[in-house]
Amino acid sequence: MDSEVKGSGYGGIESGSRTAVANKRSMRGCDVVLRFLALALSLAAAVVLGVNKETKMVSVTLVPTLPPISIPATAKWHYLSAFTYLVVVNSIACGYAAISLVLTLANRDGKRVITTLIVLFDLVMVALLFSAIGAAGAIGLMGYHGNSHVQWKKVCNVFDKFCGQTGASLGLAAAAAAAFFLLVVLATYNLHKRH
Numbered sequence: 001m002d003s004e005v006k007g008s009g010y011g012g013i014e015s016g017s018r019t020a021v022a023n024k025r026s027m028r029g030c031d032v033v034l035r036f037l038a039l040a041l042s043l044a045a046a047v048v049l050g051v052n053k054e055t056k057m058v059s060v061t062l063v064p065t066l067p068p069i070s071i072p073a074t075a076k077w078h079y080l081s082a083f084t085y086l087v088v089v090n091s092i093a094c095g096y097a098a099i100s101l102v103l104t105l106a107n108r109d110g111k112r113v114i115t116t117l118i119v120l121f122d123l124v125m126v127a128l129l130f131s132a133i134g135a136a137g138a139i140g141l142m143g144y145h146g147n148s149h150v151q152w153k154k155v156c157n158v159f160d161k162f163c164g165q166t167g168a169s170l171g172l173a174a175a176a177a178a179a180f181f182l183l184v185v186l187a188t189y190n191l192h193k194r195h
Helices: 002-006 015-050 081-106 112-145 160-194
Strands: 053-060 069-076
Touching (some): 081 112, 112 160
Antiparallel strands (some): 053 069
16 A cells, blocks of 8 residues: 555656756756857847948048038947947857856756856846947937937938937847846745745
């Protein structure tokens, strides 16, 4: 009779521990998917902005009595430090995502020190990405709307492709930041569930 009660689960294991193992595997699978997603999104954001360049002919009036002169003007991502910061931070986040993905896959037994370091650096990536998105977004808005108070004219009406790619890079970076944020939330949920 005792053997029947012990054997009520699958293969002599109680169903509660089976559920715990299944939940641990699904959480680990979710962690790996989010890390891969963060890697892909931050890489895409860095590449989209890193190859961003547009040249247009712009009319410039030197003397009001003479006709305007057309000169070539080029917009590149590295002309503005906020865009450089966004590319560098996305590159760092991509490299970190690759390293953390390898560490997560190698840390099958769930060593606390490695897990804690990974969560800490996930949080650092969230902060870095949000700060870079904020800086580049502010400059992007200046380019889109201009600023009449300091007589900065909008440039997105001239460099529309450049501004579009910059916006796409900002969106990808925001999605990468969200993936890292979800990793922190997942780790917090796992920690809360253990206690």
